[in-house]
């Protein structure tokens with residue numbers, strides 16, 4: 001199961017105006033665009049915005065902005081999506097961000113948020129350089145209580161496992177640790193232990209070396 005496979009099973013994306021909030025380098029903005037949506041990627045990190053603007057097709061509008069201050073018109077979007085980004089939004093503004101999601105959505109709109117759980121083989125390895133146990137636990141708590149609040153009704157909650165392939169530990173480092181200076185700093189102290197953990201928990205699936213990340217997708221409709 002992928003994020004887009006699940007999302008498309010809930011709502012066809014063709015022609016929808018979609019805001020991908022906390023878009024990072026735009027991996028999912030690109031997939032939303034390919035599925036026929038009119039996508040605006042919103043990202044707070046200026047370097048990622050620059051990379052996304054360079055790499056994504058012109059049909060994706062990439063903007064610098066924050067979940068708590070979205071640079072989009074009121075009532076302009078059919079769908080707001082967050083893929084693994086809510087727990088990165090500072091906790092003191094997370095609840096307020098829901099008012100912002102509601103502001104930019106049409107009355108017929110939907111909010112789709114996918115968050116990783118603080119367990120799984122991917123988490124077992126990554127936590128050694130960035131332990132997100134607390135922020136992930138709290139983001140799920142918030143999502144479970146938002147039903148009926150802030151103008152949103154929870155229509156569907158689905159748990160699935162995201163599987164990512166990393167042929168070698170070096171490739172895992174290149175993709176997951178090296179792009180983040182803070183992780184690189186912490187990696188020095190746990191290098192050997194981290195490689196051992198990767199070797200111990202990795203699985204081989206259809207000839208590919210993979211790590212698993214369980215997650216839950218929360219799909220809300222707008223309500224008054």
Ligand SMILES: C[S@@+](CC[C@H](N)C(=O)[O-])C[C@H]1O[C@@H](n2cnc3c(N)ncnc32)[C@H](O)[C@@H]1O
Nearest residue numbers: 022023024027044045066067083084085088089
């Ligand atoms: C784990 S990454 C996920 C990126 C992308 N959605 C993906 O799944 O590949 C989380 C992203 O959220 C961004 N972010 C953090 N705080 C944010 C905020 N307040 N508003 C918008 N984006 C934010 C980070 O810069 C980062 O790019």
